[in-house]
Ligand SMILES: Nc1nc2c(ncn2[C@@H]2O[C@H](COP(=O)(O)OP(=O)(O)OP(=O)(O)O)[C@@H](O)[C@H]2O)c(=O)[nH]1
């Protein structure tokens with residue numbers, strides 16, 4: 001774990017400038033003294049105080065609110081000062097300049113405030129990850145899932161597992177202090193097995209929600225598939241409400257995969273326009289079609305478009321595992337050569353017919369794919385992989401008829417995996433991974 005902070009760090013913690021108000025934060029041993037140097041005296045802890053801030057020459061920087069949070073009762077666990085100023089670029093630059101001229105104060109790195117909160121034991125890794133997700137949240141589903149994590153409920157679950165695992169191991173280890181044969185008596189074997197069985201069942205159920213948790217984070221991937229001129233790009237533009245993709249009456253217009261992010265009923269959806277599927281000799285178009293097939297294969301939902309004069313080639317979506325929603329496009333035009341699939345939803349991006357129905361169907365899909373917001377799920381591949389590794393080790397324990405020393409070693413290994421979840425272990429590379437995605441000032 002990181003050693004206690006030596007440097008005092010400063011950063012703009014509020015959003016892009018110019019803005020109405022800018023919040024600059026300062027954390028570390030010099031926070032109080034720096035605040036006195038700029039604002040005259042230390043304000044009462046945790047109370048906003050209106051001050052004129054001055055640089056080292058006595059020149060005024062701005063007039064604004066200052067707050068002081070003495071450690072350890074602060075967001076970072078260290079002495080923390082906040083400056084609420086007018087959100088002009090030059091104002092913030094002048095303040096940061098005045099601060100960093102003081103020895104021991106430097107600009108913060110990305111995620112450094114949060115990392116200090118972690119180092120000082122105020123939050124664990126799941127809470128830090130939840131906080132990162134909360135800052136990145138763009139839809140209701142993402143906000144709710146992130147908030148559950150940031151508020152420590154996932155941490156509590158993982159700590160509970162670690163505690164129960166430790167108890168199982170302690171029982172097992174205590175038994176071989178008293179037996180010289182190395183085999184564990186029934187009186188110990190049964191309660192240990194019960195404890196581990198209970199954990200295995202809970203962990204497996206938890207992992208069952210991992211797919212949904214990740215879909216909330218990254219959004220439901222919806223691919224538009226169809227023959228050239230089926231109206232895919234037109235539909236994408238209509239759903240996105242902007243001209244994201246080029247539309248022409250020439251078949252084979254779209255080559256690259258075009259992605260737009262949508263908020264459908266509070267659920268995050270990523271919609272992908274793709275090249276029309278057909279046999280072609282054009283090398284550029286062939287690459288586009290290969291990309292289309294890749295996107296379709298990775299989708300959580302495929303919208304299969306058939307237009308009156310551009311029916312979907314029958315074999316085009318063979319082998320696709322995701323659910324397929326059949327759409328009959330261009331309903332404003334008369335029937336064409338091929339009849340659309342009987343269960344297809346008829347719509348026209350031009351007149352808007354059927355569009356509400358389509359949005360509702362996609363949102364329903366998204367709602368079904370995403371877990372109940374109150375359910376605790378691993379939202380990240382890091383969490384999922386770590387739970388899976390611990391589970392695998394516990395499975396090995398359950399099936400093995402190995403001597404108790406080996407059994408207890410397996411339980412210890414599983415416990416190590418669990419401690420990686422909360423980060424209460426010495427793993428710098430893991431920390432870098434988690435904190436590197438924060439922005440400066442958080
Ligand atoms: N009448 C009518 N025309 C449409 C509708 N949707 C698309 N079109 C027209 O159909 C033609 C093809 O539309 P696109 O959206 O480019 O079709 P696409 O499936 O993206 O085609 P590719 O990119 O070549 O695969 C364009 O001329 C559109 O204006 C619709 O709902 N009604």
Ligand SMILES: [Mg+2]
Nearest residue numbers: 232233253254
């Ligand atoms: Mg197109």
